[in-house]
Amino acid sequence: MSKHHVSTTINGEPVEFLCETQQTLLDVLRDELGLTGSKEGCSSGDCGACSVILDGRLVCSCLVLAVEAEGRTIETIEGLARGDVLHPLQRNFLELAALQCGFCTPGLLVAAKALLDRSPTPTEDEVRYWLAGNLCRCTGYDKVIRAVLEAAAEIRGERLHHDAHR
Numbered sequence: 001m002s003k004h005h006v007s008t009t010i011n012g013e014p015v016e017f018l019c020e021t022q023q024t025l026l027d028v029l030r031d032e033l034g035l036t037g038s039k040e041g042c043s044s045g046d047c048g049a050c051s052v053i054l055d056g057r058l059v060c061s062c063l064v065l066a067v068e069a070e071g072r073t074i075e076t077i078e079g080l081a082r083g084d085v086l087h088p089l090q091r092n093f094l095e096l097a098a099l100q101c102g103f104c105t106p107g108l109l110v111a112a113k114a115l116l117d118r119s120p121t122p123t124e125d126e127v128r129y130w131l132a133g134n135l136c137r138c139t140g141y142d143k144v145i146r147a148v149l150e151a152a153a154e155i156r157g158e159r160l161h162h163d164a165h166r
């Protein structure tokens with residue numbers, strides 16, 4: 001069967017690829033394009049490890065067919081940093097020890113970015129609600145929530161509590 005030709009913009013760059021009808025966007029990102037930061041946890045939309053931002057909306061890339069990406073804009077975890085400069089979310093995850101394993105962390109960061117893009121002043125409840133679709137089997141979420149709130153404050157030009165850590 002012939003493959004589909006798909007043209008997209010990924011992390012600000014035009015990207016074209018060929019895919020099978022049944023391939024998911026996650027499959028193509030990881031297996032065809034080498035963007036392995038998005039992880040495959042459940043393949044059923046339950047864990048958030050595969051989170052990407054598609055035309056500004058947070059989606060599970062395991063639930064999106066690659067052909068559906070035609071003409072659309074995708075942001076993945078690989079696009080968060082600007083060269084060597086970490087996104088405020090990434091830096092606050094590091095500084096506040098919110099960094100968890102390589103499976104859940106990329107999805108948490110992408111989901112948090114999608115939240116801050118649409119809501120720069122989230123409450124703690126909003127952050128917890130927004131990240132409820134990103135599962136970690138190992139630990140609590142308090143440091144993650146704190147890091148997202150700190151990053152939001154930093155992006156707004158405010159400081160919260162952890163200047164002593166700098």
Ligand code: FES
Nearest residue numbers: 041042043048062
């Ligand atoms: S791998 Fe997509 S939600 Fe779990």
Ligand code: FES
Nearest residue numbers: 100101104137138
């Ligand atoms: S799943 Fe990543 S630290 Fe628990």
